[in-house]
Amino acid sequence: MVSLSKVIRPLKVTFSYLFKRPFTVMYPKETLQPAERYRGIIQNDINRCIGCGACVLACPNQTLELMAREIDVDLDFTNPKSRMRMRPALDLGRCLYCGLCVEACPTRSLTLSKEYSVISMNRVDMLYTPEELAREKRLPVKERIRRFMGYYLLPKAFGGKYEKELMKLTEEYRAVVSKYGKKEITKEERDRLLSELEEKMFEVIREFGVEGI
Amino acid sequence: MSWFDDMVTQVWSFIVMIVDWVFSLLMLPDWLYEPTIILIKIIILLLLFSLDLIGIIYLERKLLGRFHNRRSITETGKYGLLQNIADAIKLMIKEDIIPKKADRFLHNVIPILLGFIAILPLAFIPYGPRLYLVNYDTSLLFILAIASLAPGLVLLAGWASNNKFSLIGAFRSGSQMVAYEVPLALSVIGVVMLSGSLNLYSIVEAQKNIWFILVQPLGFITFFISSIIELERAPFDVPEAESELVAGWKTEYGSLKFGLIMGAEYMHLFVTCALLTILYLGGWNGPDFLPPSFWFLLKLHLLIVAFVWVRITFHRFRIDQLLRFGWLRLVPLAILNIILTVLVTPYVLPYISL
Numbered sequence: 001m002v003s004l005s006k007v008i009r010p011l012k013v014t015f016s017y018l019f020k021r022p023f024t025v026m027y028p029k030e031t032l033q034p035a036e037r038y039r040g041i042i043q044n045d046i047n048r049c050i051g052c053g054a055c056v057l058a059c060p061n062q063t064l065e066l067m068a069r070e071i072d073v074d075l076d077f078t079n080p081k082s083r084m085r086m087r088p089a090l091d092l093g094r095c096l097y098c099g100l101c102v103e104a105c106p107t108r109s110l111t112l113s114k115e116y117s118v119i120s121m122n123r124v125d126m127l128y129t130p131e132e133l134a135r136e137k138r139l140p141v142k143e144r145i146r147r148f149m150g151y152y153l154l155p156k157a158f159g160g161k162y163e164k165e166l167m168k169l170t171e172e173y174r175a176v177v178s179k180y181g182k183k184e185i186t187k188e189e190r191d192r193l194l195s196e197l198e199e200k201m202f203e204v205i206r207e208f209g210v211e212g213i
Numbered sequence: 214m215s216w217f218d219d220m221v222t223q224v225w226s227f228i229v230m231i232v233d234w235v236f237s238l239l240m241l242p243d244w245l246y247e248p249t250i251i252l253i254k255i256i257i258l259l260l261l262f263s264l265d266l267i268g269i270i271y272l273e274r275k276l277l278g279r280f281h282n283r284r285s286i287t288e289t290g291k292y293g294l295l296q297n298i299a300d301a302i303k304l305m306i307k308e309d310i311i312p313k314k315a316d317r318f319l320h321n322v323i324p325i326l327l328g329f330i331a332i333l334p335l336a337f338i339p340y341g342p343r344l345y346l347v348n349y350d351t352s353l354l355f356i357l358a359i360a361s362l363a364p365g366l367v368l369l370a371g372w373a374s375n376n377k378f379s380l381i382g383a384f385r386s387g388s389q390m391v392a393y394e395v396p397l398a399l400s401v402i403g404v405v406m407l408s409g410s411l412n413l414y415s416i417v418e419a420q421k422n423i424w425f426i427l428v429q430p431l432g433f434i435t436f437f438i439s440s441i442i443e444l445e446r447a448p449f450d451v452p453e454a455e456s457e458l459v460a461g462w463k464t465e466y467g468s469l470k471f472g473l474i475m476g477a478e479y480m481h482l483f484v485t486c487a488l489l490t491i492l493y494l495g496g497w498n499g500p501d502f503l504p505p506s507f508w509f510l511l512k513l514h515l516l517i518v519a520f521v522w523v524r525i526t527f528h529r530f531r532i533d534q535l536l537r538f539g540w541l542r543l544v545p546l547a548i549l550n551i552i553l554t555v556l557v558t559p560y561v562l563p564y565i566s567l
Contacts, residue, residue: 007527014526017280024284 031117039097040115044088046134048109051084058104063095064088065153067130076181077150078174087130091153093123122210123157124148141212145205149198150174162208166201173197217504218343228253254346258335266479267297272514273521280525304472312375312465319373323366324466324473330362331480338487339414341497341506351411356488357398360443363481364390367452367462374465382461385532386445386452392539393439399547400435403554404492407565417496423564424495428557431550433493435543440485441523442539444478448527451535486516 025032034040046069056064067089068075068082075082088101088110102110113135120126122141129147132138139147148154150173155166173194180190202213232249235241271286271294278285286293311320337352339345349355364387371383405411407428408419426433442449445461453461463474490496490512497505499512530538 010526011522014280014522017282018276020282022279022282022284026284026287 034114034116038114038116039099039112041092041097041113041118041128042090042095042099042101042133043111043113043135044130044133045109045111046087046130046136048107049087050107050109051086052106053083053088054104054106055088055101055110058100060098060100061094061096062156063091063153064101065151067147067151067153069130070147074180074187076177078178079181088133089130089148089151089153090128090133091126091157092118092128093126093157122212124205124210127153127157141210145202145210145213146198149194149201150177154201158205158208162204165204169197169201169204173201217506218341221341221344221506258346259332262332262335262480262483266476266483269479269483269514269517270297272517276518276521277525280522301472305469307468309468309470310465315375315465316373319369320465321470323370323373324470324477326366327363327370327477328473328480330359330366331477331484333359334484335480337413338484338491339417339496340509341504344506345414348414349412352413353401353405353411353416353492356413356484357394357401360397360481361390361394363443370466371462374462376465378458378460378464379462382452382458382464385458386462389442389445389449389451389532389535389539392536393442393543396435396539396543396547397439397443399544400432400439400550401492402547403429403432403550406551406554407558407561413491413496417491417498419565420495420498421566423561424493424498426493428561429493429550429554431546431553433489435547435550436489436492437519439539439543440489441520442535444481444485444520446482446520447524448529449535450529451532454529482517482520483513486513486520489516 051066053066056066065088066077066083066086068077068086072085075085077086097112099112102112118126124141124145127144127148129139129144132144145154150170152167152170155163155170158166176185176190176193176197179185180187185193206213229250232246232253236246236249274296275285275293286296289296289299311317334356336346337349337356339348367386367390368383371379371381371386374380404416404425407425408416410416410419445452452458453463458464463471466474487509490509494512494516497509499505499508503511
């Protein structure tokens with residue numbers, strides 16, 4: 001009779017399982033609440049930030065870079081003196097969520113949010129402008145690439161020969177911007193040179209294969 | 214409560230009327246009439262059956278999920294109802310691969326034969342008092358005979374694949390199928406003794422007052438266990454033990470051939486549950502608030518749930534344990550069941566309507 005209980009008991013156990021709630025979380029439809037001290041994508045309070053650049057120095061992966069805000073179109077961002085007007089931008093593709101930038105921040109404007117869902121089909125979606133880092137809005141792909149032109153984050157987001165080509169173009173771009181900052185060229189000249197460089201960079205990125213440009 | 218059977222007969226007479234009309238319209242010869250009617254019957258049966266097959270596979274997958282505390286298929290269609298159809302289409306459009314040194318003819322022809330012997334017993338199963346294709350005097354014997362064709366085909370399939378896993382799986386399958394045909398047939402003998410007939414229809418008729426599971430529960434258990442083994446389902450899925458033999462004798466079968474083999478397996482499941490229902494659970498007999506055929510299908514599908522339940526509960530046997538269990542436990546139990554039936558028959562004979 002011992003062997004018979006060995007048959008009946010497992011049957012009872014599995015039958016009781018039939019009425020339990022399933023453990024499955026239907027992920028895109030329902031999400032789990034992250035832990036209390038979960039380290040998600042970093043977030044910046046753009047008004048509290050003073051553009052000191054401490055976070056840029058603290059970052060072990062060079063994912064952060066100071067960037068001119070959307071309102072400062074004509075800012076010479078190659079000049080170290082204009083740093084106070086700039087705010088950090090992020091390449092999430094290389095971020096390791098260590099939180100060192102948050103620790104370094106003197107005004108506590110940088111924080112770690114609880115967002116963890118970062119899915120994208122191209123590397124440009126991983127770039128965050130200062131406004132995007134403040135969660136003010138999300139730019140379309142082409143717009144975002146244009147904002148990142150002249151900054152080292154853009155070539156670093158790509159690899160191999162694309163990185164080299166983009167890096168060369170980025171240096172040229174920065175040279176033009178700094179010339180305008182020193183009043184060596186007029187605004188029209190600058191715009192012409194920059195738009196030429198922009199076209200070249202877009203061509204490289206198109207060759208790499210980013211959709212939507 | 215036979216409105217369902219009435220409805221079916223009405224629909225059927227309507228179909229026959231259409232066939233008559235077509236025949237008189239096209240001046241078709243008389244000798245074509247009978248084959249046409251039979252063909253239409255077969256097509257209707259197979260259509261309904263493949264619908265039910267999809268339902269059975271859905272039921273099994275859903276139940277497996279619930280037993281595992283997960284949700285199983287949910288995405289395709291409402292509640293994942295279209296998932297099986299999607300899977301079938303996927304199997305159809307997949308590439309058909311035949312191993313280089315395989316016996317091409319046998320490799321190709323065996324899934325078809327397996328499907329054929331799987332749907333053959335359907336003709337002999339009485340679905341209701343007026344719903345059956347053939348009322349044949351030795352239909353039970355015929356179904357058992359067809360079931361015993363399977364081991365040979367499986368052995369051939371394993372050999373024709375030219376694969377070690379296939380061959381080992383086929384030998385295991387052959388040995389266990391041959392071994393368990395004995396208790397299967399022996400446990401059926403009890404029912405045959407009680408009802409005095411090999412005709413499935415009259416076996417069901419005999420259970421009007423008392424179901425045979427009450428008279429010989431031992432026979433039911435032996436039949437149930439040995440039919441699990443005949444179906445090669447867990448916990449007796451030794452021939453296709455995934456952790457040892459990839460997929461057993463089906464290893465080299467892909468695309469539509471695999472689909473056919475899987476379909477045949479579920480057809481076997483259907484037929485086995487139908488046999489269990491007819492032999493032990495009283496077929497279509499039941500309280501009057503449901504049509505008889507509904508009772509039959511209800512019992513059948515509950516038995517399928519029982520099969521899934523057993524599948525999810527127990528771990529796999531080793532092949533030697535399996536064979537020892539068959540010869541040293543099930544065969545004596547089946548013989549004991551026959552002896553008990555002989556002893557019990559005088560007391561239950563008044564309740565059996567012959």
